[in-house]
Amino acid sequence: MKNAPRFLSLALSSAAGMMLMAPAVAMATQTAAAPLPLDQLWLFAKVFGQIKQEYVEPVDDSKLMTAAIKGMVSSLDPHSSYRDKADFQQWQEQITGRFAGIGLNIAPQDDGLIEVVSPLDDSPAAHAGIRPGDLITRVGDKPVQGMTEDQAITLMRGAAGTKVTLTLFRKTDNRTFPVTVTRAIINVQSVTTAIPVPGYAYVRIISFQERTTPDLAAKLEEIARAQPALKGLILDLRNNGGGLVQSAVGVAGAFLPRDSVVVSTNGQVDYAKSIYRDSYADYRLPTLRNDPLKNESALFKTVPMIVLTNAYTASASEIVAGALQDHHRALILGKTTFGKGSVQTSRPLTEDASLSLTTAYYYTPGGRSIQNIGILPDLPVDQFADGDPDDTRATREADYPNRLSNIQDPNEKKELEAREEARLVQLHLIEQEDDKKTSEQRQKDRDRAQIQFGSHDDFMLQQALNKLEGKPVQESKATLEPRLTQNDVPRAPSEPAGN
Secondary structure (H helix, E strand, O other): OOOOOOOEEEEOOOOOOOOOEOOOHHHHOOOOOOOOOHHHHHHHHHHHHHHHHHOOOOOOHHHHHHHHHHHHHHOOOOOOEEEOHHHHHHHHHHHHOEEEEOOEEEEEOOOOOEEEEEEOOOOHHHHOOOOOOOEEEEEOOEEOOOOOHHHHHHHHOOOOOOEEEEEEEEOOOOEEEEEEEEOEEEEOOOEEEEEEEOOEEEEEEOOEOOOHHHHHHHHHHHHHHHOOOOOEEEEEOOOOOEEEHHHHHHHHHOOOOOOOEEEEEEOOOHHHOEEEEOOHHHHOOOOOOOOOOOOOOHHHHOOOEEEEEOOOOOOHHHHHHHHHHHOOOOEEEEOOOOOOOEEEEEEEEEOOEEEEEEEEEEEOOOOOOOOOOOOOOOEEOOOEOOEOHHHHHOOOHHHOOOOOOOOOOOOHHHHHHHHHHHHHHHHHHHHHHHHHOOHHHHHHHHHOOOOOOOOOOOHHHHHHHHHHOOOOOOOOOOOOOOOOOHHHOOOOOOOOOOO
16 A cells, blocks of 8 residues: 555446546556467357348447447446546546536446436536436437447537437336436536534535545635534535545545544455555545645544435445444434445556456445445434435445345345345335325425535435434434444454455
8 A cells, every 4th residue: 555556446337436547567466367268259259250241231340349348348247347438538537527518427227227326516417407316218319228328428428508308217206208408517526515503514525536635625624714613514425426445535534543444445466455544645646746634623533423325325435434434433324325345446458448347345444345235324314304215216236237246245135135125115105105195296296306415405414413413313214224323333443354
């Protein structure tokens, strides 16, 4: 961890997070490759040749090879991918947080559709009323069935001022409808803050980008000056699909004692076996000239703290939540997170192509793998005062057919089956309630405003403030997992277990 920094991605999807290149030295550390399967390569060449000779229309060699490579890589798990030149450019734009498009985080579904993870705050997609959980069935006149995630992103991107029409299926309303969105330059401000009531601070992190740690440091300095007698802090990671592991380590480190273990990784090759601590060497990025947390106020190491999570809190944001939970530094309030417990390493293959490959599982400081499980809240709380049907309908890592297994949990299959049974029961109850509603009530549900995170109408935020102020908290009416208590959370050892 003290040599030149490596750059890994912890993101829900290519659209939800960013990646940086792993240096070429990492490739040299790999073990010798096994002999190539010549019989399978011969079969591949035979199929390739037959397509070239007999397909109804001429097919470009490069197009065939790219499709074959993308199919091979994407079959491994939901998060490995091969990126050509256009995909690579999109990836670079995600790193900086500036691009032309509509501002959607998305993830693929096993039925070939694309699910909206979240619209970015104040984006064209958010203003158009697109919601988390909406399924994209068409982009313009093209059905997304059979498209790769990156192909769908390419169609949604475009010059600022131009329009694109998405056809959406909204699970909560059981209806399909078109939405036309005007593209714009998206400047993703990854860190926003507010003082919801005097003495309490609210910090929202949308994604983990290159600038996230220094931007957080600057915002915390402003809070310390404005609220020197700060009594509590709320960190909002809802709808945060992930990003750079170094930025996640920096964010967690802002609230932990110096040199605390934040996360560890374990994979086949040597560079995938690492321990990341709250130290500048472990959260440094090339864009940082000095340690942004060097002069951080000691206030943020001890102030009472709550982290808000939901089903779309994924990957790098789960690392932050898990680290703060294992160190007993913060209470997790909200919903069980997405459950992506793997790390992707991205490296160049040619000038126009790169490979993002799942290279490791990651573990919380207490040695927990959250793959398919997620981070369970200490206090389960709904998004709305009258319940949270959207959580029951949400797609998580465990719902992907080609997901990685949780190698740490021998009872994973039974546990996931029990959770799915509970989810189906809840869906049935929701449907029964919906059947009793009048057409006016259904229309009212459709017109219900989206949650404005950080606003006075943000029910989950209000419950977090109640907890910090010692007031009663309205806990969730239904949850798919057993309640987690702080006694159930392992205390972080000096060195992570399971690696």
